[in-house]
Amino acid sequence: MLNLVAVDLGASSGRMMVGQYDGRALTLTEHERFSTLPVTSGRWLHTNIQFIFERMLKGLVRSATHVGVVSAVGIDSWAVDFGLIDRFGSLIDHPRHYRDERHAQAMKAVVERIGIHRLFQETGIQILPFNTLFQLYGIQMEEPNVFDRAATLLLLPDLLNYMLTGEMRAEWTNATTTQMIRVQTRSWMNDLLQELGLPTTILPTIAQPGSVLSRLAPMQRGMHENLCDAKVVHVASHDTASAVAAVPDHADPYLYISSGTWSLVGTVVQRPITTPLAEHYNFSNEGGIGNYRFLKNVMGLWLIQEIQREVQAGGQVADIHTLLQLAERARPFPFVLDPDDPLLLHPASMVRTIHEICVQTGQRPPAELGELVRGVLESLAFKYRTVLLELQEVTGCTFSRVHIVGGGSQNQLLSQFAANATGCPVITGPVEASALGNVMLQLVALGECKSVSEAREVVLRSVATALYVPQSAEVWQEKYSAFQQVVRRQAASR
Ligand code: ADP
Numbered sequence: 152m153l154n155l156v157a158v159d160l161g162a163s164s165g166r167m168m169v170g171q172y173d174g175r176a177l178t179l180t181e182h183e184r185f186s187t188l189p190v191t192s193g194r195w196l197h198t199n200i201q202f203i204f205e206r207m208l209k210g211l212v213r214s215a216t217h218v219g220v221v222s223a224v225g226i227d228s229w230a231v232d233f234g235l236i237d238r239f240g241s242l243i244d245h246p247r248h249y250r251d252e253r254h255a256q257a258m259k260a261v262v263e264r265i266g267i268h269r270l271f272q273e274t275g276i277q278i279l280p281f282n283t284l285f286q287l288y289g290i291q292m293e294e295p296n297v298f299d300r301a302a303t304l305l306l307l308p309d310l311l312n313y314m315l316t317g318e319m320r321a322e323w324t325n326a327t328t329t330q331m332i333r334v335q336t337r338s339w340m341n342d343l344l345q346e347l348g349l350p351t352t353i354l355p356t357i358a359q360p361g362s363v364l365s366r367l368a369p370m371q372r373g374m375h376e377n378l379c380d381a382k383v384v385h386v387a388s389h390d391t392a393s394a395v396a397a398v399p400d401h402a403d404p405y406l407y408i409s410s411g412t413w414s415l416v417g418t419v420v421q422r423p424i425t426t427p428l429a430e431h432y433n434f435s436n437e438g439g440i441g442n443y444r445f446l447k448n449v450m451g452l453w454l455i456q457e458i459q460r461e462v463q464a465g466g467q468v469a470d471i472h473t474l475l476q477l478a479e480r481a482r483p484f485p486f487v488l489d490p491d492d493p494l495l496l497h498p499a500s501m502v503r504t505i506h507e508i509c510v511q512t513g514q515r516p517p518a519e520l521g522e523l524v525r526g527v528l529e530s531l532a533f534k535y536r537t538v539l540l541e542l543q544e545v546t547g548c549t550f551s552r553v554h555i556v557g558g559g560s561q562n563q564l565l566s567q568f569a570a571n572a573t574g575c576p577v578i579t580g581p582v583e584a585s586a587l588g589n590v591m592l593q594l595v596a597l598g599e600c601k602s603v604s605e606a607r608e609v610v611l612r613s614v615a616t617a618l619y620v621p622q623s624a625e626v627w628q629e630k631y632s633a634f635q636q637v638v639r640r641q642a643a644s645r
Pocket residue numbers: 160161162163164165410411412413452453455456471472557558559560561562563
C-alpha cells in the first residue's frame with residue numbers, strides 16, 4: 152500500500168487527505184481540516200500562512216502516525232496569492248489576500264497603461280482584479296520599497312513547498328494564473344513587467360507538474376520516522392487544475408464546474424484560445440497538464456457561505472442542510488441576480504447587498520431565508536447556462552453533459568438547478584476532486600502511473616458519481632430571459 156498525502160488548500164478550508172493506493176484503486180481519508188479564510192491585519196486582508204503551515208505539519212505527523220510510511224506529499228491551493236521572500240530566505244509580511252478590494256485600483260491603473268486587449272492577447276487569462284500582476288502593481292503603487300528587499304516571489308503552494316523543503320520553484324499550472332506568463336512562449340513576461348516598472352529577478356524557475364521537487368527538509372523529516380523518505384512532488388498546484396484533472400471523464404468535450412467557494416466553469420482544450428470572442432467574454436486559458444482549462448470564474452458558493460456566516464452570527468441555525476431544506480420549500484424564482492457583481496466579492500453584509508441589488512433592479516427582495524438561498528442558487532445555475540452558451544459559441548462545441556466536482560457537488564438542489572438551467576444531464580462527484588487530482592500527479596511523479604490518463608483511470612475505479620436529469624425545461628427557459636435582463640440592469644448601474 153502506497154500512502155500519498157495531499158495538502159489541498161481550498162479558498163475556504165484546507166484539508167489533508169491521505170490517498171492509499173493498492174496498485175489498482177485509491178481510498179482517500181481526511182486527517183486534518185482547518186479554515187483558510189482571510190484575516191484582517193494592518194490595512195490589508197491577509198492569509199495566515201504560518202497558521203496554515205503549522206496545521207500542515209500537524210496533519211503530516213497525524214497522517215504518518217495513522218497510515219505508516221508516507222511516500223510522497225503534494226500541495227495545491229487557490230490561485231494568484233503569493234509571498235515575497237527576502238535575500239536571507241525569510242518571508243516579508245503576510246501574503247495579501249485576493250479578496251482585498253484595493254486590488255481593483257491597481258488593475259484599473261495597469262489596464263489604463265497596457266490596455267485590456269494587449270493584456271488578454273499576451274496572457275490569455277481572464278482579467279480579474281486580484282490576478283498576481285495587479286497585486287504586484289498595487290504594492291508598487293503603495294509600498295515600492297518592499298521590492299528593494301524582495302528576492303523571490305512564491306505563489307502559496309510554492310511558498311509552502313519552500314517552507315517544507317528549502318527549494319524555490321514556480322509550478323506551471325498555478326504560475327499561469329498570475330497573468331505574468333506569455334501564452335505563446337509559456338515563459339515569464341519579463342518585458343511587460345519591466346514596462347510596468349516591476350522587478351523580474353523575483354520570478355523563480357518554472358517547474359512542470361508531475362516532477363519531484365525534493366525530500367522534506369531535515370527538520371520536517373525528523374518529525375516522524377514515517378516521514379523520512381517522503382518525496383515532495385510538484386502536483387498541479389492550482390486547486391482548480393488538480394480538480395479538473397480528476398473529472399471522471401475524458402472523452403469528447405464536456406463542461407465541468409469545479410464547485411466550491413468559487414465555481415470554475417469551463418472545458419479542456421489542447422491549445423489556448425485568444426480569439427476576439429474569447430476576449431470579449433473574458434475567458435481564461437489556465438495552464439493544465441499538457442492542455443489548457445478554458446474557463447471562467449463564477450462567484451460560486453461564497454455567496455451562500457457569507458449568508459450562512461451572517462445568519463449564524465445573528466444566532467439563527469444556518470448549517471448547510473437547514474439552508475437547503477428552507478430553499479427547497481421556498482417559492483421558485485423569488486429573485487435573480489448576476490452572482491459576479493463585484494459588489495458581492497467581499498461585501499460587509501451579503502444579505503443586505505443582495506437586498507439592495509434586488510431593489511435597484513426593480514425586484515422584490517427575498518421575504519425570508521429560504522427565498523434568499525433559493526434565489527442565489529437559481530442565479531448560479533442561470534450563470535452556468537450563460538457560460539455554457541458562451542463556451543459553445545467560442546469553441547464551436549456542443550456540450551452534452553456537465554460534470555460538477557468539489558464540495559459543492561454535494562448540493563443536490565444546485566445540481567438539479569444546474570441540470571434544469573443548462574438542459575444537460577449533470578454528473579456529480581468526486582467531492583474531493585482537488586485532493587484526488589493532487590494524488591494522481593504524485594502517482595505519475597513516483598512512476599506508479601505512466602500518464603495522467605492512466606492515473607485518471609485509477610480515479611474512475613475509485614469514486615462514485617450521481618446523475619441529475621433536466622426538469623421543467625420550459626419554465627427555466629422562460630425565467631432565463633428575466634435573468635439576462637437583470638444582469639444587464641446590474642451591469643448598467645456599475
Ligand atoms: P473550497 O475548496 O473552495 O474551500 P469546497 O470544495 O470544500 O470549497 O466546497 C465548499 C462548499 O461545499 C461549501 O461552501 C458548501 O456550500 C458546500 N458543501 C459542503 N458540504 C456540503 C453538504 N453536505 N451538502 C451541500 N453542500 C455542501
